Amino acid sequence: MSIGFDAQVIVVGGGPAGASTAWHLARAGVDVLVLDRARFPRDKTCAECLSPESARLLDAMGALDALSAVGAKLRGMVVRAPSGDEIRGGFVAAHGWRAPRDWGLAVSRRVLDATLVARARAVGARVREGARVADVVRDAAGRVCGVRVLDASGATTELRARIVVGADGLRSVIVRRLGLARVRAWPRRLALVAHWRGVDGITDHGEMHVERDGFVGIADIGDGVTNTSMVVPAREAQRISGDPASYLASWIRGRAHLAPRFAAAERVDTVRVTGPFASASRRGWAPGAALVGDAADFFDPFTGEGVFAALRGGEILAPFVAESCALPAARADRALAGYETARRRAFGGKWAVERIIGAVVDVPPLMNRAAHTLSRRRDLADLLVGVAGDFVPPSAVLNARYVWRVFVK
Ligand SMILES: Cc1cc2nc3c(=O)[nH]c(=O)nc-3n(C[C@H](O)[C@H](O)[C@H](O)COP(=O)(O)OP(=O)(O)OC[C@H]3O[C@@H](n4cnc5c(N)ncnc54)[C@H](O)[C@@H]3O)c2cc1C
Structure with missing residues (x-):
């Protein structure tokens, strides 16, 4: 610990972004303290499918073997359009690009997140659970120099650090306290997530069923458990509130291709509701602070790579933070500004693809048109x-x- 500070770096949030950032920092010899309001293992509303490229990051953190032993390996994706056309794509294909593993992993977030926090601890990060951060602390020049933590009794403590990392997810308190919150007009959606046993016809492909009034993802997450993640327009909030389980059940019952598959299935937990998701930060850093994972940018669940972006974001951010810790304030902030360029370079293309897919999914004739072509063109x-x-x-x-080739030819 450096003199006058409780840690060189405080990371707020121990989800995939916070755990990855802490792991990379601790490995680089930085004294890092992770604060999370939850106690692990904890639930997280998610479709629980990790993209194949995530394997490289999980392997580097020493988590891949344990996770692949309990999760399910996905070999590709099937997307069904409102027209009934099915797009099928594999993780091994003739285009020649290969991921570190030929599969994506679907695994419970209870297990994933607890495993990643344990990996961060194993390399020297300190983790304090049950610690809710209520605000940032600033020095006389307005630069962030710590956080204010609220304990269970309502008492607050100030903790000081050279750099504070906001990894506290969607609706991040750090983003709001930094004045960097930006509400997007689109997409205004809500999600309902539940786990089941006994769903019929589950394969080694993740499924996405797009309907005119929303979509549902279905995936095996290992041990005979199936995740269903349904996303509907935010205007449905009133109909959902009160009884999300009935809403989900009647939505599934109303789809002739899904209803028989759930006829003998048993839901094994409560239906969790979250959203809306249309939020982002204006940029990924402020003097004395940086943002990573959902706190920096939320990816639309349809393309479902938020966990990859969280893990990769930590890997990108850590060297900038480690450098900043060793510099006086003005030069430290110049180093943090370099992170903004690096993350835009890493994620810019994917943000564009995500937005295009999101727009197509929202307009059924476009979705049907794309599915008509893609169901017949495996290469595309x-x-x-x-x-x-x-x-x-x-x-x-x-x-x-x-x-x-997709929309015109
Ligand atoms: C319906 C849905 C389906 C999704 N499906 C997928 C999918 O299949 N694949 C995929 O890759 N991604 C998916 N995502 C996105 C994915 O869940 C996120 O991108 C990912 O969890 C981001 O990780 P994170 O560490 O940034 O945030 P989180 O996982 O949200 O972690 C944030 C942590 O911060 C803590 N925290 C929050 N506030 C405070 C505070 N004030 N003080 C202290 N601690 C705090 C929380 O307890 C939590 O542990 C989905 C999201 C949704 C909503």
């Missing part, structure tokens, strides 16, 4: 699934030739 479908899986560069689909 494999490319798109590879981009969603983070191992094919976004430029492979962000070009006029690809768009022409």
Whole structure:
């Protein structure tokens, strides 16, 4: 610990972004303290599918073997359009790009997040659970120099650090206290997530069923458990409130292709509701602070790579933070500003793909048109699934030739 500070770096939030950041910092010899309001293992509302490229990051953290022993390996994705056309794409394909493993992993977030926190602890990060951060602390110049923590009795303590990392997820308190919150007008959606046993017809492909009034993802997460993550427009909030379980059950019952598969299935937990998701930060840093994971940018659940972005974000951020810790304030903030450029370079293409897919999913005739082509052109479908899986560069689909072949030809 450096003199006058409780840690060199305080990371607020011990989800995938916070654990990854802490792991990389601790490995670089930085004294890091993670604060999380929850106690692990804890639940997280998520479709629980990790893109194949995540394997590299999990392997580096020493978590991949344990996680792949309990989760389910996904070999690709099937997306069903409102028209009934099915797009099928694999993680091994003729296009030649390969991920570190030929599968994506679907695994319970209770297990994933607890494992990652344990890995961060194992390399020297200190983790304090049950510690809710209520605010940032600033020095006389307005630079962030710590956080204010609220304990269970309502008492607050100040903890000081050279750099504070906001990894506290969607609706981040750090983003709001830094004045960097930006509410997007789109997409205004809510999600309902539940786990089941006994769903019929589950395979080694993740499924996405797009309907005119929302979509549902279905995936095996190991041990005979199936995750269903349904996303609907935020205007449904009133109909959902009060009884989300009935809403979910009647939505599934109303789809002729899904209802028989759930006829003998048993829901094994409560239906969790979250959203809306349309929020982002204006930038990924402020003097004395940086943001990572959902706190920095929330990815639309349809393309489902938020965990990859959280893990990779920690890997990108850590060297900038480690450098900043060793510099006087003005130069430290210049180093943090370099992080903004690095993360835009890393994620910019994927943000564009995510927005295009989100817009197509919202307009059923466009979705049907794309599915008509992609269900007949496995090569084009494999490319798109590879981009969603983070191992094919976004430029492979962000070009006029690809768009022409999908929508026009
Ligand atoms: C419906 C849905 C489905 C999704 N499906 C997928 C998917 O299949 N695959 C995928 O990769 N991504 C998916 N995502 C996105 C994914 O869940 C997120 O991108 C990912 O969890 C981001 O990780 P994170 O560490 O940034 O935030 P989180 O996982 O949210 O972790 C934030 C942590 O901060 C803590 N925290 C919050 N506030 C405070 C505070 N004030 N003080 C202290 N601690 C605090 C929380 O307790 C939590 O542990 C989905 C999201 C949704 C909503």
